[in-house]
Structure formats: structure tokens, C-alpha cells
Amino acid sequence: MGNCLGKDSPPAVEDQLKKLYAQYSKHLLPLEQSSLFSSLGDPPYSLADVLAKPMILMMGQYSTGKTTFIQALLNGREYPGMHIAAEMSTDNFIAVLRGPSDDVIPGNALVNNTTHPFHSLKAAFGENFLQRFRGSYVSNKESEASTDILDDVIIIDTPGTLDGSGNDRNYNFAEAMGWFARRSALIIIFFDVNKMGVSTEMKSVLDNIQGNEEKIRIVFNKADTVDERDMAGSLAGLRHNLAKSMPTPEVPEVYVTSLDGLEDSYKTENKTFVEWFSKDKVKLLEDIRRVRFNTYSRKINILDKRARMVRNHAYVMMKLREEQRKCLTICRRKLRPQDTEKLINNLPELYNSVQKEQNRSTEEFISLKSLQDKLRHHDLNKLPRMKPSNIENSYGKMEKALTKFSTIQVKTEEK
Secondary structure, three states, X not given: OHHHHHHHOOOOHXXXXXXXXXXXXXXXXXXXXXXXXXXXXXXXXXXHHHHOOOEEEEEEEOOOOHHHHHHHHXXXXXXXXXXXXXXXXXXXXXXXXXXXXXEEEEHHHHHHOOOOOOOHHHHHHHHHHHOOEEEEEEOOOOOOOOOHHHHOOEEEEOOOEOOOOOXXXXXXXXXXXXHHHHHEEEEEEEEEOOEOOOXXXXXXXXXXXXXXXXXXXXXXXXXXXXXXXXXXXXXXXHHHHHHHHOOOOOOOOEEEOOOOOOOOOOOOOOHHHHHHHHHHHHHHHHHHHHHHHOHHHHHHHHHHHHHHHHHHHHHHHHHHHHHXXXXXXXXXXXXXXXXXXXXXXXXXXXXXXXHXXXXXXXXXXXXXXXXXXXXXXXXXXXXXXXXXXXXXXXXXXXXXHHHHHHOOOOOOOOO
């Protein structure tokens, strides 16, 4: 009778995720490598990526309240290395996660710890980035405020985007943001009611996180510091700026509130505003709660989105090679510099062609600008030979596996 009950018992989440990673390694990873997605798009997933707690990515311009909200989620407790100021204060990417004791972990040590999902950052962005990457271990002290959220998620605090282009950074900031965005379960983008502009660097970040629109939540923070007239103008200005800056026509919903704390306390006596701010804060906290307890389905969704991006990228590379062959002759077997530039400039047409022929969404492609930038450092004489039958075979097997895993009921994650 015990065996019968054992058969009916749902499998553990970790066991299923390990099996899911095995299917990824068998079916999708070879297509990533053969299509150059691993080098031109996104580094391969590791087992740690799949098994890791879901990540919540906090981003936005400086002094918009990212770090303050993280402190609120930790019930007022400061994470090691935390600094809040009116000027730009967080100048590192900081992974806030559960640890055995409160400690700050250097970037190199964090990426070399294969139990954490950060290993591919070193190869992707190099030592300059690692000098700006930290881990902040927060222990579970009974004598201090509850930090239970870190039992379920990893929170990523990030440097505020600069007002200019950000060219003075010694690593590719927008690409790094894209790396975290693709692996995050939730992306919260902060804007201040007094700073609703979208800088050149922020626009570059928004371009690099393309394809993750369903994870994005826009927060118009510190909304209780302006009056009704200023609020209307600021909100309209933000929506207008986002519409011009985001690579997709649809602007995500904007949550208007104040995130100094989790309680319903605001610096305004306007009852309509208080109800509005409270409602949006509840919605955001509910989004976070769902991330904490739906790990399995979200991991499947992330891999499903990745599979579609890999397939589309493979078709783009196939078309790029077709165009490359047209530039060659019997007497000229290598591309000239002008041929290379022409091919790279022609990428928008290739994207449009794949989108129309395959009926694909624009959200299921890696950033066009990112691909163009990387191809300028790649030898276009060495493009992969891709066949539609091979692309569809790999993608079909991965999708079949994902469909199977999505129907499996795992042990409940709700606490």
C-alpha cells in the first residue's frame, strides 16, 4: 500500500527541473551552439541556472527607490553593502541572497561558486564587470526582522542608469542588464515622478531586455510627493517617453505608488490617490508573491521563450549566410569590408523576413542592435550552415519535452 501511495505522490520540483535541464542539454543546447546563439545571443544555461531560486531584477535611473524597496521587502533590514543616498549610490550589481551569515562576496568568488546561477557572467563580460558585481549574503536571524523572502528568491540590485549614454563604463552595461533580464522571473523598472525622462543609456537597456515584456512591471515611484495636476502631467510624460523608447509598440502597465515601505502609508491626504497607490502596491506585491511560489512553471516559461528565440535566431543566421554567399564570386572567396558592413546593415530586413515568413512575434528575437554590434567582431566568412529541417527537429523535440513537463503536477510550493 505504501508503494501505491508513493506512485501517487507528486514529484519534487528539483527532481523535475533536473530532468528538464537534461532535455535542454540534449535538444536545445546543440542548436544554440550550431547557430552561434551561445556567443551572439546569450550564454548557455547551466544546471545551476535552472535549479536556482527565481530572480527579481530591480532597475531604473539612480535615486528612484530601488534599494529602499529592497530594504522594505526585507522588513527594514539592511543587506550587507547597502547604501542609500540622494545622489547615485548603488554603483554595483548586487545579488541579495540567503547566506549562512551576513557577508559581502566578491564577484569572482560568486561566479566561481557553481551552486549559484552566475557562472557564465565571467565569460560573457570579463573581469571589468566582475569588479562591479557583488553578492550580499543575508542570514536568517531570529533576533532581527524577517527576511523570509530570501528563502524563495534572489533579488538583484543594480546601478542606476546614467543620464548620458553610459559610454564611460568599462563593461557593456546594457548587455549585462539583458543577461539578468533573461534569467529573471520578474523585472521591476523604477521611475521617479520628478524624473520621468528616459536617458540614452536606459533606452539601450530597454532594447537589450527585449523579449521579456511579460515579466516587466513599471513603477512610477514617490507618487505621493506631487499634487494632482503635476501627477497627471508626469504620468502622461512617462507613458509618452516609454512609447518612444521601448522596442515594442505596447507599453507595460504603470504601477503608480510609493514604495518607501510595504504598509499603506503615504505623504498625501488625497483619498483618491491613497486608494490608487494602495491598489497598485497590492498588485505589485502579489506579483512578487506569485514569483516566490510558482518556480516550476516559471522555469518552464523561461525555457519556452528561450527555445523560440533560439529557433528564430537560427533562421536569421540561415538567411544571413544566404546573403553572404551572394557577396562571393568564383574569384573572390572572402568578404570585403564593404560586404561585411552591407550584411550587418541588412539585418533589419532579415529580421522582418523571418517574422513574416515564419509568423513570429518581434518579442521572440534577440536585440537587433546587440546582434549587429556582436557581428562586427565576428568573422562573417565563418557563418554556420543551417537547414530548416534541423532547426525544426531540435525545436520540436524541445517543445514536446516542455509540453510534457508543463502537464506534470509537482509538490506544492505555496507556504
